[in-house]
Amino acid sequence: MIIIKFGGTSVQDEAAIGRVISIVKGRLREKPLVVVSALARVTRLLCTLAEEAEAQREDNVKDLLKQLRERHFNLAKNLLAARPDLLEECLAKVEERIADLETFVGGVCLIGELSSRSEARIISTGELLSSTIISYAFNAADISCHWIDARRMITTDDNYLNARPDMEVTEANIKRIVGLEYKGADLVLTQGFVAATPKGATSVLGFEGSDYSAAIFGMALGAERVEIWTDVDGIRSADPRVVHNTRKIDVISYEEAAEMAAMGARVLHPLTIEPARKKNIPIRVLNSTNQACEGTLVVRGDQAPDGPKSVAVKDEILFIKVTSPKLDGVTRMFGKVFGSLYPRRIPVVLAKATESEVYLVVPEERDTLQEALEEIGKWAEVTVYRDKALISVVGRNIVGFEGLGDKVISVSGKVYLANVSANMMSENFVIDSDRVQITLESLHDYIFNG
Ligand code: ASP
Ligand code: MG
Secondary structure, three states, X not given: OEEEEEOXXXXXXXXXHHHHHHHHHOOHHHOEEXXXXXXXXXXXXXXXXXXXXHOOOHHHHHHHHHHHHHHHHHHHHHHOOOXXXXXXXXXXXXHHHHHHHHHHHHHHHHHOOOOHHHHHHHHOHHHHHHHXXXXXXXXXXXXXXXXXXXXXXXXXXXXXOOOOEOHHHHHHHHHHHHHHHHOOOOEEEEEOOEEEOOOOOEEEOOOOOHHHHHHHHHHHHOOOEEEEEEOOOOOEOOOOOOOOOOOEOOEEEHHHHHHHHHOOOOOOOHHHHHHHHHOOXXXXXXXXXXXXXXXXXXXXXXXXXXXXXXEEXXXXXXXXXXXXXXXXXXXXXXXXXXXXXXXXXXXXXXXXXXXXXXXXXXXXXXXXXXXXXHHHHOOOEEEEEEEEEEEEEEEEOHHHOOOXXXXXXXXXXXXOEEEEOOOOOEEEEEEEHHHHHHHHHHHHHHHHOO
């Protein structure tokens, strides 16, 4: 079996879904499980819908529901014009889901309260709608396709908006249900992102979570490969919207791809790598608008070349220095600082300590961060540096590549923290935000264009 996952832009309209059908058609012999995201921008619309309902702005709620209905109705009508029988069935299903959503959102609007459980239920609608329409489009193209509700398969905890699967239960579900549904079908199709708790409440795997879903399905089914279809030619040496002359990475290891994601590259959902690595399933990142391109292959470390792969940036971070008046030692320093951060679930991107100092990189503006820093401030001096960014060069054995530090210092003017990650997969530098563009550009040039 193979997993073929299509992101939002790869299913955004009639033309995109036409490409989806032709891509899948060429792979039917490999028994695909197709995983789809919501149509481009729909998840965002649903988030706004949830917010507007909570704020009890009825007119906006109505307007957003109207947009949602029109977008999906029009798409179904365009795709299924030649098959009025299927169109009628499909529209009935779409309408049922949207009517359900309407009732539910009406409730939220009435009480003016939105729990994360309610929000998950609202934003899961995007994938449920897109997958319904796409499964009809396959059937209209004479590819018999069974639609599966991912909530029957991916079982998670009750952290509804960032839910984590119980892998054992999930794996057993997937094997059983996909096996059953494949009987008499050319193809089975399900949603990314969407899951459910053991009690059956809808949960979601976090934004961009469809990649993660695809990897989970791949692991459970022992798939030959997982294909992730997007609208760029694979994973690149830097974000092409920020840096000129980026290159496609042909082959990269699981570890490097995970490090890139952790260091801010918008490639794959950071958790995607783990299930694939566990069973050594190759991931191929491909472009649905340029199918001739072979994309990027993500594989085990011993099958990927050494050396730098990409430069990444995490902006909107704070650099924090904690200085103790005493020589507390590394253990106590870390212990005390994390004693304040951990209970508040502050996600630390990077931490370093000396006998009397701790340096931290954390995402900007978390409500609870201020509180944690005040607590730390009772025994130490806390300095917060704003308008900083963390840039990273990622690649196995990156330390063997000379001159990176010198280059960053000479271009950025000032490096607040330099670090080699413990797994030797990246070198990281905290610099001023207003120097990011030029530093990235010249670092990328230095590494990749020699
Ligand atoms: N539709 C969800 C999102 O936009 C999940 C995904 O596309 O990966 O975050
Ligand atoms: Mg995506």
